[in-house]
Amino acid sequence: MRKPLLILAAVAMAASFAAFAQNTSSVRYKWYDGEGLVHYSDSLTAEAMKYGYDLVNDRGLVVRRVPRQLxxxxxxxxxxxxxxxxxxxxxxxxxxxxxxxxxxxYPDEEAYKISLQQTLDTFDQQIHTTRINLRSQEKALADLLARAAEIENAKKPVPKFLTDSVAAQRNVVTGLRATLQRQQALRAQTVQDQVKQLARYRELKAEQDKASQ
Incomplete structure (x- = not known):
């Protein structure tokens, strides 16, 4: 019993190899070279891999496309x-x-608008604080300049420490003015952005309401 089974297994394996060989032999390689000329071959060549190729069956149909190597x-x-x-x-x-x-x-537009306004309120608070600091530092600079002017009017040299203090205070004032400009510009940009955000919210809300109907 064992010997016939082995014979049957061998026959089946041989048939499988024969079918595989038949299928493999029916596939050809097709590709176009750099001048656009078509080529066929039974084996994969370096030129085919360079330009990319198609696997073609015995009926001339492309069964697979392989792009060229990058x-x-x-x-x-x-x-x-x-x-x-x-x-x-x-x-x-x-x-x-x-x-x-x-x-x-934000289930409704009013709640969303309140959120947008809160963002602007935060900017307004920051701008208000910067303005207060700027006025204080500008006054300090004005006081230093006044002291230096008094000394100059008295025909005396301005001490170095006072000159350095004036220069340092100018830098502080310049920095605060730049900060204020940035904050104001950012607030203005935020207002423009919020117009678009509100419009988008209305679109999304309308889509949501329509979907729920």
Whole structure:
């Protein structure tokens, strides 16, 4: 009994190898060279790998396309494109999540407007504080300049410590003025952004209300 079984197994294995060989032999390689001329071969060549090739069956149909090999520069460029696309998709997912959270946090437009106004109130507080500090530092600078002017009017040399103090105080005032300008510009930009944000909120809210009907 064991011997006939071994014979049957051997026959089946031989048939499998024959079928595999037949299928393999029916596949050819087709590719176009650098001048656009078509080539066929029964084996994979370096030129085919260079330009990319098609696997063609015995009926002339393409069963698989294999792109050409990329050089190091092209691989780096492809990786960069893939990375940019992944970052774009990630940003889109994060935006969708943020917008969904916004709708959950602010069920109506009035609540959302209050949130926007709170942001502007924070800017206004910062600007108010900077203005107070600026006025104080400008007064200190004016006092130093007045002392230096008195000494000059008395035909005496201005002490170095006073000159240094004036210079340092000028820097403080200049820095605060720059800070105030940045805060005001940021607030103005925020107002513009909030107009767009409110419009987007209304769009999302309308879509949500429509979906719930």
């Amino acid at each position: 050089n190091a520069e092209e691989r780096a460029a492809a990786a960069k494109v893939a990375e940019a696309e992944a970052a774009k998709q990630r940003a889109a997912r994060e935006l969708a999540t943020a917008e969904a959270q916004m709708l959950d946090a």
